[in-house]
Amino acid sequence: METKIGVFICNCSGTLNNIDFDAVVKKVVELPGVTSIKFISPLCLEEGKKKMLSCIREENIEKVVVAACSPEFKEHVFREVLENAGLNGHLFSMANIKEQCSWVHEGDVTGKVVELIKMAVSRTRLLQPVKMNNFSVNREVLVVGGGFEAINAALQLSRAGLRTTLLEREAVLGTGTTELENLCGFDINAMVMEVKGDENIEILAPAEVIETSGKIGDFNVRIRKGGEEISRKYGALVIATGYQTKLALESKLKSDVNIVSQEKLCHMLEDPELRIRPRTIGFMLDFADENSRLPTLATLNNALAAKRKWGSEVYVFCKNVKVDSERIERLYQEARDCGVMFLKSDVSPKVAAENGKIKIEAKDIFLGEDINLTCDVLVAEECLLPAEETEALSSILNIRRDSRGFYQDENVHLYPVASEKKGIFFIGGCRGNLDLSRVLTDVSSVVVSIYKLLSSGNILAEVERVKVDPQKCVACLTCIRICPHNAIQLVRVDGGKEVAEICDLACEACGICAAMCPAKAITFQGYRDEEILAQVETIGES
Amino acid sequence: MNNCIVAFCCEHSAYPAADLAGKLKLHYPENLRIIRVPCAGRVDLIHILKAFEKGAAAVMVMGCEGGACHHMTGNTRTKERVKYCNLLLREIEADGRLVAMFNLSPNAPHKFVGAVNEITKRIKESGR
Structure with missing residues (x-):
């Protein structure tokens, strides 16, 4: 039996005045799967959301299409309504009839609006639910570096209740911190004493990282300390190796x-x-x-x-x-x-x-x-140059560096302190030329990010939104090589066959692997080939 | 799908740029159909070719600026795919320029409109 799709149309308090909504409703009602169509305006305010919620409940709507403004601004609002109504938040599409239709064209655009809604409906018919799950994570943090920023971060993480390990290459903490910065108001020696007296902070010095594997919440780190190798588990890594001049x-x-x-x-x-x-x-x-x-x-x-x-x-x-x-x-x-x-x-x-x-x-x-x-x-x-160990550490962590050799690309899309691998953060001098106030901002934002991730011991994440079909996977390693977030690894499944597996926590849902997989073994819920092609095929039908 | 332009827009750059074009009330041809993708890297050859099969006049793939892809390499990978698609079109003696990759940042609505106008010009030149 066809699932019931509800279409909600909003005219954004009358700003979309070149659309004949009666004609739109007449056309959309005929679409396969559409069982109810409501015109509510404005849909994104409390009253509209209430009406939408009661309509979903009363008419047993299973999937929703909203024809309104851009999903960039309001997708999360409507997704919340779906979840309140007990539906899966992924069973939902938006047709952008405001910014990308009514406002950019002069004259009557009713035909285009109908087509945009058609495209959204055809996609929605194929959508499948994506479950959420709590993944348990390790609550310990490793801070690499022994300078001002590393010590500051370790102290703040410890105050936030997270066990922290401070790993420094030199035997003494706090060296080389006052070289160029003016650390007015900060007594580095007092901070070192505080770190040493803190039960929540363990100091490994002199020591170095020799290998890391795993993902956010579960990093395995091998550390060499005084000739012996130890293996530890951490939930997040903070790199604060500083710079040299x-x-x-x-x-x-x-x-x-x-x-x-x-x-x-x-x-x-x-x-x-x-x-x-x-x-x-x-x-x-x-x-x-x-x-x-x-x-x-x-x-x-x-x-x-x-x-x-x-x-x-x-x-x-x-x-x-x-x-x-x-x-x-x-x-x-x-x-x-x-x-x-x-x-x-x-x-x-x-x-x-x-x-x-x-x-x-x-x-x-x-x-x-x-x-x-x-x-x-x-x-x-x-x-200013990156610290000596930067190059070696970046290849151990498998993280890119920018043209000057510092961590963190000059990529404007990235959050400044977060790397492309979830759970690895940078502070201060190791990511470039930062003065004291910027370093302090870095420390605060890293501590807050890690606290948000690890403090409860659980991370809520989507389960198998992007998934490898083990039957189709031929272990060609394409996805493992190209994944920009290092979220894919090879695992052995029952029967001894090796297949790629995507880690739900580390995956950022870009879909690059789904496009590259030669065996078409990877499906990306919401952007599967079927869902994209359904939209393409609907274009111009009318 | 007579004479539609299909645009695959990355939700980190081109899609917000298109939204901004709407907010500024810029104008572009009405036959543009935008399909939102999570990264330009998600766009596969089959998506582009299917659009042509269904009669699209042109296909645009729009992603982040070079070196500023939200997912590091998505835009460069798709650029190669689009280049390959150019060759395929030429092989069947169609105008290879009717599929093109555009790089823009989310705050570049004028560049977005420029790209749409550019592809419209190419469609006219190719006589469709």
Whole structure:
């Protein structure tokens, strides 16, 4: 027996005035499977939803088509109504008669509206229910890294009640955190003490990850610690391996004692026994590496400190000063007010060492003049690079890196801290050039995401929405190779045959595997070949 | 399906772009029929060929911009499939340009309309 399909039409409070709804109703009633058709407007408000709900119940409607606005905005609203009425939320289609029909065409569009509803009905007839299920997950989290962001994340995760393991490559936690950032207000040593005293946090240091497998809620991680290998299970992984810096310098200048890094200058500024204060200091900024947010912050801080403490003449040679982080524009203004000179040049200045001094030749594009300057100390430009272990770790985790080698693609569609594999997150320096406020935002959003996923010990997910038919699968491995989310693996089924299996938790329902499978063994509920072809075949029938 | 254009639109880019075109009240030919897919990568050869079999004038596959696919590689894989489809059309001496892949971002309604106009122009040129 044909399932009963209910069609609900809405005219969005009268904004769709180039449609003859009486004619639409007359045509749609004749469609096979359609048992009831209701015109309710506006359908998405409380009253409309109530009417829709009672209609579904009274007329025993089994599947629903809504002809209204775009599913992008209102799909979840109507799906909720279906679920309240006891129907499966997937037995539902929308015909977009507002944004993609009435509003883009002038004149009467009744014919097109009927056809759009026809397409939706033909798809809906074939839809099958998708069940939801609770999958139990491991509530432990692994944080890789031992810097400020890793420690901060571990502390917050522990406060959220999740057992956390902190895995650091070095023997000591908290090293290398103050290199470029100004960690004002955060005492890294106190944080390390807090981590050590926390019962919920286990510290593995020095240790490294050598292999990972599994999926969200159930990662198997093999760890090498002091010559022995241990195997652990985690629900989620957080990568906070940070960055490293490299001086952008010609090799012949590298040994010069008067050319220093930002870190060295910091030490000089704090050194009470420094005998000779440099009278002229030059900084280089933004020539070798355009991603200079952190170096800019360090340059401005150090230039101001040198000006105030030593009263030196300070010159900053720069291509651009990038002021896109918190406080940095004010710092720039302060530096200018104090008399720090900013010299803007298009090309990298020529630097030469001469009689214990540094000679700099540059062309200022505002003055249009050549500038020759002799400095006591030159602070070289620093380029940000991903930490050493990034490359190895990315191949262990099977996660892509961007063109500069950091984690997390420059892909605008991805949530910034989440990787393409569900359950693996990034914080801070390992995903690029981030200042302190951005790092703190990262930490918070990762902690909240993980808390949402793991805190209850269960994740509600769709069961077998995308499914491999073990009878048809020939284990050609195509799907396993192409799945962008690493959600497919090979398993042995009864009878010894090996087939691909899709993990419901890790699957993001893109359907790439369904299109690629040469044996057509993969079905994607809602977007099966039959459902897409039914829509194609309905087009232009009338 | 006389002279319809079938557009397979990725729900992360082209579909919202089409919605935005509606909100801005831009105009495009009425014979466009949009089919929503979860990723351009879901579009298979059979879907495109079936549309032509049923008499579609042209088929558009619309996905995210290169390098910005929500599912990493969906748009590039389908681009190859569309290229193959071009060859198939040429083999039967039809205009291969009547099936095309377009890349756009969700905030590009004008690009969406431009793409539809472009394919309409190609249909006219091919004499259908």
